[in-house]
Amino acid sequence: MADKISDELRAEIQAFQAELRVRAEQHEQAMKLPSALDLPPLDTANLDMPQIRALISQRYEQVRFDKRLRELEGRIAEIESRNG
Numbered sequence: 001m002a003d004k005i006s007d008e009l010r011a012e013i014q015a016f017q018a019e020l021r022v023r024a025e026q027h028e029q030a031m032k033l034p035s036a037l038d039l040p041p042l043d044t045a046n047l048d049m050p051q052i053r054a055l056i057s058q059r060y061e062q063v064r065f066d067k068r069l070r071e072l073e074g075r076i077a078e079i080e081s082r083n084g
Contacts, residue, residue: 047055
């Protein structure tokens with residue numbers, strides 16, 4: 001009985017460690033990519049403040065949308081994997 005519990009715990013710990021490794025690799029890859037909030041180089045001398053604000057606002061709105069979409073896609077994939 002104790003051997004069975006020990007084996008189950010060992011398997012659970014190994015699964016957790018594997019998941020941590022995958023997450024660390026994903027994080028490392030994500031850090032290498034350019035940020036979604038990176039703006040292309042602009043000559044701000046030619047823009048006035050309302051134009052700059054509009055550019056930044058538009059970029060943040062798009063990033064929020066993309067992030068939410070990725071989260072939803074992940075949830076759908078998780079549900080599909082659970083339900084087969």
